[in-house]
Amino acid sequence: MNAPMILVAQIFQETNGLNSVPTELSAFQIEVGQEMIDRNRSADSLGGMIRTAEAARCKLVSTVAARRTSPGGRVSNQAFEAILAPITNAASNGHFDAIVLDLHGCMQTASHDNSEEEVVLRLRDIVGPEVNIVAGFDLHGHMTTKLLQNLTFATSYKTNPHPDPAATGERAMRMLLEICATGERPTDVVVGVPMLTRGNDETSSGFLAEIHRLAAERLERDSNLLDASIFNVQRSSTRKTWDKRSLSTVEEELRQR
């Protein structure tokens, strides 16, 4: 197969639900079209995606890069729709093989508690079930079952503070290229681990260091495991929708697949 054409987009904002000041379009740094690629080639997560694609001689279909680097209130509906429209338009126009998204994971809008889910569902509606959509997230993202079910592959930063967004972007794009080349989609498993952590808890000490170390060791040992992303901040500790099977049950199921 020739190098795939990949539609690329970034919508990145971390919403602080206690901040009542809406985040408007003017708060975002935005690039569109070819400028989006040229200005972000040396950037971190989006840059990792662009550099990896270009090194593999992929053609990128540019859309919008929109980011707000400091946390803020919910994004206004007007801003959200203005950012999203050129991305869904490009998706409707076709002429690409796959989609890669650089997302934060906990952006909320006036109307959507999980706007990343909304972004992915709208794209999925346009492109149908066969087109691969891969996304990179901050580990503070609020994952939902629907969001993950509609992505072919999702991966996140492994560290807080975050020195590894570039590596995350590179990993997301590498995986997408592999999926395009082989036609094989990875299986994802979501396990709810009962834990309460603060948003600013660091991954270098305590329980988070331990669980990240175990995940890294496991990845190292098992070549069938492609990634382990640990999202330790969720909106509600009483979430009922996630499977809370024990890790050993999940391991047993994976062995049987």
Ligand SMILES: [Zn+2]
């Ligand atoms: Zn973060």
